[in-house]
Amino acid sequence: MVAHLRHEVSLDQRLPTGESQRDALERVAEITGKRPRELDAAPGLPHGTERLYDIFAQLSAGRSYGMSGPMPLSSLEIQAWCSLTGQRLDGWELTAIRRLDAAWIKASNKPDERPDGA
Structure with missing residues (x-):
């Protein structure tokens, strides 16, 4: 999950133009009709972790x-999110979310990888 997250952070980094790397690549795809491989190069999420990654993104x-x-x-x-959505997190899910958060914070604090979100 962390490799997927790091890739997403790299796509969200801001370019000197102010747009994100993702936006620039999507514009290239729109203009050329060819989708740059960087947009789809993210390592897949391990089977069964999609829900957890979605919770982290929210x-x-x-x-x-x-x-x-x-x-x-x-x-x-996290408690407010659980209350608002009516979902309960198991201990291992909370641990995984905290680890994802630490990885996201670390990646986002690199000067060339400032994300807009997850």
Whole structure:
């Protein structure tokens, strides 16, 4: 899952033009009629982890940002998401989400890989 996440972060990095790498590649596909392989080069998610990755993406989309960049997902944010969606996370799922979050924070703090979201 982490390899998939890192690839997604790299596509969300901002170019000097202000657009994301993903947007630029999609524009190339639109103009040329050929889809750049970078758009589809993400390692697949391991079987059975799609739901967990989707939960992380939902949580990450609502994350807070501080002066130095993105903040780790807080327990309160995760608890609020569970309450709002009516879903319950098992302990191993919470651990996996925290590990994904740590990887996302690490990748997003690289100067050339500032994502807009998960």
